[in-house]
Amino acid sequence: MAKDYTAEIDIKQTFKSYEEERLYRKQRLAASFRILARRGLNLGVAGHITVRDPEFTDHFWVNPFMTSFSQIKVSDLILVNHEGRIVEGKKPINRAAFAIHSQIHQARPDAAAAAHSHSPYGKVWSTTGRLLDPITQDSCAFYNDHGLFNDFTGVVYELEEGKRIAEALGNYKAVILQNHGLLTVGQTVEEAVWWFVSMEEACKTQIMAEQIGSPILIEKEHAELTAKQIGLPVAGKGNFQPLYDEVLREEPGFLG
Template identity: 60%
Template sequence: MTVKLKLSYKPPVFSSVEEERQHLKQKLAAAFRLFSKFGFDEGVAGHITARDPELKDHFWVNPFGMHFSQISASDLILCNHKGEVVEGNYPVNRAAFAIHSQVHAARPDIIAAAHAHSVYGKSWSSLGRLLDPITQDACAFYQDHSLFDDFTGVVHEIEEGRRIGQALGDKKACILRNHGLLTVGRSVDEAAWWFITMERSCQAQLLAEAVGKPVIIDNESASNTYNTVGTSSAGWFQFQPLWNRIVKEQPDLLD
């Protein structure tokens, strides 16, 4: 099967809720396939959620125990903020519900949230520090990420999720100390891209600090760079080449 895709320069406009929902689910499945390709999977840990376009207190999420590399759009389950699966044939990860229900409730402006136990993200999180603006890419998070400076074990209770939502605040990302990264966005594309580039920014800073003291980009330059690479539209657009790549390689994800 040959799939040819054109590069889009702005988010699509939909003629119906059903059309928008299907597109959202396909983007979510693509994000999981990419997370697998990039090695962000860790057993059954990790989840990406997307708010339903019609049922605003419901979100689509990966089935508990299904490998990221095997997820197609039709496998996704719909969960409400009470933790009940209202559509789909699989259970929900309790941690996914506890964290994401509270993040979505705290941030009605966002559509998607991504969290995984990626190697460099969880390594950096153990330091209990924010990222520094040491590269152009890291400037996407300049004054736009936060730290949840606590760890009490696997998140099972919504109170812990509520505290994470509070720590996130109005930022695009939060470093969960001793745990990993959490990113959000106004689209699945944006949330997924912020996670991908934040993971790489953690890797870059860990590598740089292993051999010396990185030069910090000055405040004015970091702010100006953020206004180019850190906007919502920039986050959405950066994901499009990856979307085209994974759909061409694995078109079954659209099913």
Template identity: 60%
Template sequence: MSYNRTFHSVEEERQYVKEKLAASFRLFSKFGFNDGSAGHITVRDPENKHHFWVNPFMVHFSQVKASELLLIDEDGNVLKGDYGNGINGAAIAIHSAIHKARPDVNAAAHAHSPYGMAWSTLGRTLDPITQDACTFYDDHSIFNDYTGVVYDDSEGDRIAKALGNNKAVILQNHGLLTTGQTVDEAAWWFIAMERACQVQMTVESTGSKPLLINAEHAAHTQKQMGLPEIGREEFKPLYDMITKEQPDLLK
């Protein structure tokens, strides 16, 4: 994983990754991305790339701690952690398929955020109307095959296919899903994409048609704003803020 730091043991790296994952859930809660039991973020284990860490089911994002995360395999078997509340079947179906299809993806984030859900009902990709929206220019897609709550592995496979080589996919009538080489990246792209949805919906609610950034400049901006290292950098101040504000997440 591309964290640009040296670890002295796999245990040290694992703890670091788990702390970043727990912080991501706390941030999602702070930004209002909670919707009952829905939502999940996963990150590969640094030792076994076919295992990944995920949030315990039925635990509010605001209560997630690094020590309470679950380690599961690609078939949804719990290898470490207390799963007394069960496992989120949708997390297994969606994330397992993505991790299998995309070896370059170490983390994936999905939640039922307000603007992401609202925008998903339009069945459209985001337009390059702002500098920030260009982060996703020609780098996100639509999954337009909604058939209900995702518990079937075949639907997870179809979502992974719709994602393709992009960093994000809009799940029509459902919400957003973002990926990254690190959990920092996946979480930041989700936050940024939710805001892009909010901005475009706000602009379009005025009844005016937003002016688009031309394709050449949008593509150039994407290369400036949409790189993995940018996602990690943008996540850092949020991580510093939430760990200072809620240090119990590191336990």
């Protein structure tokens, strides 16, 4: 029997202090913006990734407003509480980031991180108002594990709309925001960001497949099995690591 190497990935790391864990989370968060930027998954001032503070769990770290994803460093990150008060950092934050992420973090105590950006294929697919189909092994990671928020009313500035997005997300790892884009969550920054990257690719694949014909769906029992194989938190964290290593090697300035 083949060895299960995923068991060797430490999804529940232990840290000596809150400070050590906080720095770890902030480093992965800063790298995540670079990862999305390198793949063209950001657009102007739109988009935000957050991670819950390990000590003050009603606070989260987020990117500053009007700072390019490709330039974000650890020292740029902003700490904000669930009331909207900036606790650490001097720059403003995206109003929509607070409206959405504060409600996600409150509704999902298991979700340490959340990622949202106006990525090209995610936006295109969101206009269909449809969930993704299990047409490839990779897309099965989202089989029966993503929702649809089908009530676009403009830029999300109000907490009430953030609450409704959180309700559409439910206990899933992702939600398609109709006419808007994608949002993913995870127990770690690594997981949330990998799901975003992977879901963008799943949208791209289905869009392209439907241009040439009618994609053949993977049978339900096989889609369910595959989801259990590649849709777990450990898979999200493991797939993120090569992306992090690449940024660390080529753009180590994000650690500053």
